[in-house]
Amino acid sequence: MNRRFAGHIVAAFVTLLIALAAAFSLTACEAPGWPFAGNAAYQVNAPQWFDPASLPAYSGNPSVEVNGNIPAFTETERRRDAFEEYAELDKLGRCGVAFARIGSETMPTEPRGAIGNVRPSGWQLDKYPWVDQKYLYNRCHLIGWQLAGENDNERNLITGTRSMNTQGMLPYENEIAAYVNGTGNHVLYRVTPVFQGKNLVASGVLMEAESVEDRGAGVQFCVWCYNVEPGVRIDYATGKSEADGTIDEAAADDSDDAAETTATARPTAPAAQAANDIPEELRADETDATFVFNANSRKFHRPGCPSVEDMSARNRLYFGGTREQAIELGYDPCGYCKP
Structure with missing residues (x-):
């Protein structure tokens, strides 16, 4: 009788381990681009008012409006004079919040410097034929180089997909740059990379901006940019990746070869x-x-x-x-x- 009872306990324990392993696999691998699904707890860097788990899953759009597109700056933050702040890396080497008052005085006055010596948390050199420029990851500036002139500042560079960098973040950075260059005014700008648990790769970034002198009449947005790449399954815990089967890799290779032959x-x-x-x-x-x-x-x-x-x-x-x-x-x- 005791042996039978012990056998039931062992069987139940094994079943529990299998269930936990399956849950972990789903979070890390089978839910590409959205590790927050079903797990709202332990979101590193996310401000208290912002719950990434409540956002829609990635469906092809590189970004989505948050909080009615209204940034959550306080009056104290709005009154601050010139500043530029980058959080210290945490124990896992991950970036925190980057926050600045962008103006002509913060913009670069010298040629762009090298950043290849920086290896952000989760950095990998994976390549896929359908990704623009082939490489899955870029060293993504939290505050873009054109706005602050920061080169190899490790507290301002995260591992971001090509799509997040060029389709998600860049249009908003360009909007700020155009406004500052056109008016001479300033923009309060904060970028927050959000990590799930101990993941080394951010699930995305929260971008907030508001033009200062005209109280947001010129520039105002609050958006989430998804750190995803179509056709790629990312393990956010490590940065490793694999094709998810939604894009025909052979066809992409053939198309790329044909384009090169034609050109x-x-x-x-x-x-x-x-x-x-x-x-x-x-x-x-x-x-x-x-x-x-x-x-x-x-x-x-x-x-x-x-x-x-x-x-x-x-x-x-x-x-x-x-x-x-x-x-x-x-x-x-x-x-x-x-x-």
Whole structure:
């Protein structure tokens, strides 16, 4: 009788372990892009008024309005003079809140610097043929470089998908930059990366902005940007990823090859070889490149150089290293932009 009772206990315990393992698997792997589903507790950095678990699951739109699109700034915060603050990294090396009063005085006055030496929490170098520029992850500035001129500030860089960086966050950053450049006014701007539990990759970022002098008449938004990539299942605990089967990888490869064949009048081997010669940690994309290489002429340029626009796409390579590293790789500085 006792042995039978003990057997029941063991069986129940094993069943419980299996259920827990399944729940963990669903949170980390089977709910791509939305680890908050069914688990509203323990959301690191999220302000008390904001519950990510109440937001709609990602359905293709890179961002969604929060709180009626009204930022949650206090009157004390609105009255603050010039400031720029980046939270210390936590024990897991994760970024916290980035908060600043953006104006012409915070914007960059020098060329963009290298950021390839920073490895944000959860950083991986995974590639997928259907992702723009191939690499799944970017080093995403919480406060964009064009607004604050921060380069390799590890407290301002998170592991973000290409889609979140360029489709989610960038349009809002551009809106702020255009307003400041056009009016000379200021914008109160706060970006909060939100992590679930001990995950190393943020599930998304909360972006709040309000123009100061006109009390939000020029710029005002409060949005959530999803840290997701179509066709990719992300394990937010580690940053590892895999194709989720919703995009035909072979077709994407064929489409990419066909596009390259159509666009090129000669073999692309030199450009491909040049890309392979760049160490992975120094590779970048157009949003965070310090220089742009021409694989054909072996010249390197500032990203804003007119020669970059004239450069064939097949020869254009984005580089995230320093001037000295570019020269060591065998590239010469452009004589026009003098990088």
